[in-house]
Amino acid sequence: MSLYYVQKFIYNINRDTKLQTGFAANADMILANYDLTDEEACALREADIGLLYVMGVNGQLLMHYAAYRGLAWDDYIQAMKDGLAKYGEVRAGSYVTIDGGAGGAV
Amino acid sequence: MSLVFAGLCSHAPGITARAERAPAELREPFFANFNIMRQQLEAAKPDALIVIAAEHFANFFMDNMPAYAMGAAPYYEGPIEDPDWLKIKRRKIPGNANLSFRLIKTIMQDIDLAYSEEWKCDHGIMVPLHFLTPNYDIDIIPVNINCQTAPFTPLKRAWAFGKALRKACDFVDERIAIVATGGISHWPATPNSGKINEAWDRDFLDKFARNDKTALLAYNDEAVYADAGQGGAEIRTFIALAGAVEGRKINIAFYAPIPIYAVGCTIAMVDLDES
Numbered sequence: 374m375s376l377y378y379v380q381k382f383i384y385n386i387n388r389d390t391k392l393q394t395g396f397a398a399n400a401d402m403i404l405a406n407y408d409l410t411d412e413e414a415c416a417l418r419e420a421d422i423g424l425l426y427v428m429g430v431n432g433q434l435l436m437h438y439a440a441y442r443g444l445a446w447d448d449y450i451q452a453m454k455d456g457l458a459k460y461g462e463v464r465a466g467s468y469v470t471i472d473g474g475a476g477g478a479v
Numbered sequence: 480m481s482l483v484f485a486g487l488c489s490h491a492p493g494i495t496a497r498a499e500r501a502p503a504e505l506r507e508p509f510f511a512n513f514n515i516m517r518q519q520l521e522a523a524k525p526d527a528l529i530v531i532a533a534e535h536f537a538n539f540f541m542d543n544m545p546a547y548a549m550g551a552a553p554y555y556e557g558p559i560e561d562p563d564w565l566k567i568k569r570r571k572i573p574g575n576a577n578l579s580f581r582l583i584k585t586i587m588q589d590i591d592l593a594y595s596e597e598w599k600c601d602h603g604i605m606v607p608l609h610f611l612t613p614n615y616d617i618d619i620i621p622v623n624i625n626c627q628t629a630p631f632t633p634l635k636r637a638w639a640f641g642k643a644l645r646k647a648c649d650f651v652d653e654r655i656a657i658v659a660t661g662g663i664s665h666w667p668a669t670p671n672s673g674k675i676n677e678a679w680d681r682d683f684l685d686k687f688a689r690n691d692k693t694a695l696l697a698y699n700d701e702a703v704y705a706d707a708g709q710g711g712a713e714i715r716t717f718i719a720l721a722g723a724v725e726g727r728k729i730n731i732a733f734y735a736p737i738p739i740y741a742v743g744c745t746i747a748m749v750d751l752d753e754s
Contacts, residue, residue: 377541384540388559388599432668432709433535433627436492437601440564446497454670467629467709470670478673478738 376429376465378407382417383430387437422449423456429465450479482648484523484656485724485749486516487717488610490532491662492602493740495566495609500739512733512746513610519748520611525656527575527618528611529582529644530604531720533626533661533713537601545593546632547640549586550621551579557600567605574598575618578653582620585647590640607660617656624719626661626712634696637715641722648723659720661713662742664706671708673738679706680734680743683714687747688729690721710742724749 382404386392396403404414416424420442425435439449454474463469498506520528537559539545555572562569576596586592598621600608608619622644624637632640648655663683664676686694695718703711721729733746 381540381542384536388537431536431628436668437535437560440561446493450670450672457670467704468669471666472671474670476666476674476738477669477671478741 375408375410375413378409379413379417379425379428380430380434382407382409383434383438387434387441393441420444421456422452424460426453426468427456427460427463429463429468431466432468447479450477481655482645482657482723482751483525483654484520485720485751486520486657487659487661487720487729487745487747488513488516488607489662489740489742489744489746490603490606490660491665491667491740491742491744492560492565492606494606494744495602496564497739498566501737505735505737509733509735509737509744509746510610515732516746516748517611517613520656520658523656524654525617526653527578527620528656528658529620529622529648530607531622531624531644531657531659531716532603533716534603534623535601535627537599537603538595538623539625541628544625544628545623546625546636547590548593548595548623549579549583550574550598551576551583551594552596552598555598555600555619555621558605559599559601565602565605567609570615572600572608572615573618574620578618578651579620581651582644582647585650586643589643589646590636603660607658611658624715626715629700631700631712632715634698634715634718637718638692638696638722641719642725644719645723645725657720657723659716661716662710663714663717663745664708665710665742666708667710667741669709672741674708675736675738675743676706676708677736677743680736684731684734684745687717687721688731690724690727690729692721692725695721724751727751
């Protein structure tokens with residue numbers, strides 16, 4: 374597991390439109406610059422927002438990444454819910470879901 | 480000169496990204512108070528606006544995370560987010576590097592402040608600017624307090640930072656405005672997004688409005704996380720403002736939980752002429 378580098382990639386690409394262009398052209402070449410497991414690289418390449426959420430990616434990083442990957446707000450919230458159902462509880466970090474998402478607006 | 484304006488506002492991305500989804504009876508008075516804040520800011524004729532923000536990985540990562548940082552560039556850029564998602568156009572934002580460095584030099588007498596000659600703004604600054612300086616015609620000086628990844632700066636240091644910032648403002652010739660921006664209780668970027676602990680918010684705002692230093696500094700991170708969520712750490716921006724206007728009460732012009740915006744939306748201003 375290398376959550377740090379998953380988040381480092383997201384941090385870099387969220388704020389760099391040139392990197393976004395490079396990623397669109399050759400995702401594997403860009404991801405090879407980071408110390409990632411196959412599961413992590415696949416989740417980033419495929420924009421598996423649910424898995425990235427469960428891995429423990431910081432919510433602010435993931436929210437911006439989901440927007441960059443084209444998810445509308447409701448779809449992004451649903452992707453996290455789907456991730457919990459498919460992969461289980463959040464494994465790391467502080468952006469855990471409490472009470473099954475109680476109080477959520479979506 | 481001195482401080483000519485001080486206030487606080489929310490910055491949640493939903494305020495612009497999902498503006499129309501909030502009930503009109505909540506959205507309209509909230510936006511009206513943003514407008515009043517803009518008018519009072521403009522009436523103060525500031526030469527520069529310092530925005531005390533809680534950035535969200537727009538500039539700093541866990542390889543080198545400052546507790547406090549100030550921008551020192553002739554211009555900044557933002558938003559980093561997809562502009563169509565945030566519904567704020569990407570643009571350059573005017574800065575004043577010379578003024579930044581003079582402020583930084585004074586602040587450093589009391590606080591070990593990081594500085595950066597480049598800075599990208601996320602919703603944490605862009606949403607306030609969208610309402611408060613819509614023509615982007617005031618020099619902006621961005622400030623970040625790390626409210627995102629623990630360990631966090633202690634609350635007493637956030638207060639001390641606010642005091643140091645005020646001292647620096649009083650030391651320069653320019654007319655300075657400060658707007659702090661943060662959320663109170665909120666669970667952003669989770670399936671709980673929209674959950675708001677209104678009772679906790681109102682209790683916090685009561686202490687904030689009275690500028691009760693002892694009460695504000697009595698919070699602890701574990702309890703704030705439990706009661707106010709991941710976003711509760713952003714009370715540091717409130718406390719920094721309270722420190723900057725120590726001894727003055729803070730007028731809560733507007734507060735209402737707006738779940739689709741994912742935060743208890745707040746507008747506050749300080750009467751700096753009050754005796």
